[in-house]
Amino acid sequence: MKEYLILLAQKHESFRKAELEALAELEHVAVDLSQHDENVPLLYVTLDSEEAARKLIRRSILARSIFEVWGRGNSLDSLHEDVKQRTSHLWPEYKHVSFKFDIISYQGSRTKEEQREIVESFSYVDFEGPIRMKDPDEIFTIVEQYKTPLLPVSGCREVKDICFGRFIARSQRDIIDKYDLKKRKYIGTTSFDAELALISSNIGLAAPGKIVYDPFAGTGSFLVAASHFGAMALGSDIDGRQIRGTARSNITTNYYQYHMESQFLDTFVCDFTHNPIRPSFRVDAIICDPPYGVREGLKVLGSKNPERYADKLPTKLETGDLSHLRPDYIPPKKPYHFDALLDDLLFFAAAHLVDNGRLCCWMPTANEDYGDRQIPTHPDLTLMSNCVQEFNKWSRRLLTYSRLPRDGSTTTLPPTARSTRIYTEQFRDKYFRGFAKTKDNE
């Protein structure tokens, strides 16, 4: 067992632990992440081996890199003492390799002069190999974090934590740029931020050999992200125009753009409440951002005036043809409630996920009245994490559930049973009201 230091991105802090937990599960790495602090970009962990450290981080979007800890302290002196005590037996192993030193400072900085002094203070490790700034065999890094001052007094900042470590591996954080929506050929108004889509796929355990399904695929943002991690992606949407795109620009051309057309299974047009997937078919993960009616209307099949179809007979055109057999036929749709859709989604996930398969779904909440009772529940699904991205007056949350193993008995609720959330006003109504208080609430 050895101590390692993970440097974390200072963004989407509430997703970091959930992502690392998911990667630990996926890679079978035993690790205790309870020390994670959303306010600190450093996380010390204990791992079995260097291989475990590489595995834990190799798919991460929110970790930056991982280091083998050679020593820690709250001052340079105490650090040196710790390094000498912990690692003097390791020094001969690195005596002749090429190397360089790096200094990373959080909430503070050092002048070039000071940096050189710090590096030189490590001369006792007695490395004789060549110093190479480009592609050295080893990178030794000093990571220091300063105390946040109560008063902004310049020049007298105190070091809170200083660590000396050997660089082990980088994460996949640099691929965010590759999937940047600005560079993607086919996008739409509902395309999902690449970084958060990739994080969702990590938390959803997308991996080679698996099928990941997005029932609200739109332009395929989550499909692309899941496929990046090797999963076969399956998507559907009620809006055929988004699924089809145009002849030159569509979901398939995005797959060609990223050279991963072999990871694309299929897309089809369907209404989620009339889903064609047979009851016995299982998918490994469901990752989606359901429509909540702000950028896209939330509709399902049906008619606002069902009397029109009460006779259950197809509509005949004047020519005698049946209207629904025409290629340009547009079926009638009716508005639907987001809460009802979430319940349908959990019910569908409980029925169609493999044991321990994951449902990752995004849900918007108004900050003024958010409470746990708004989190949908299902007896066959355990809530694994609830990560939040905050905007001014509202937030969106990534809810992740795991399908409990089926122990032979099926406890799946009949479709009529609903979770016991209290439905108040629809999110979209609050959104368009600007989250101002209504008269009734005053």
Add this chain to the structure above:
Amino acid sequence: MKILTANFVQCTVKACGSSPDCFPLHFDQQTPDLPLELAHEDVDFSPEFICNVLPRIEWPALLTTARELGNTQLPPAKPEIENPSAPENEQLLRDLHTLLLETQIIQGSMRCANCGHIYFIRDSIPNFLLPGHLVQ
């Protein structure tokens, strides 16, 4: 649409859900306006994926679909593969890969044997939306 997908979709009319005839959807009757069109598209071979998906396949339904699309070469019972990397399994896995993932139904129609509703496939994308009179 890939043949694999055809193996996990059924009629979306609610009243058909309880009927054994709502799955698989049938390719035996095509409309002249939209003749059946198949194509081969290369997909990287992943024995791991085929092995993972094989237990989820309804074999008799796959036999029906394959026969209706002109393939009668499949073994009558679902093969069991313990070790995806064993050389003696490679040919079988490759054959399944070609059938399930590389055969594209570019256009055509699928029919529910229970209610008779027809679902169209255009530009490889099936449309499962229902007309007003079939929605409850």
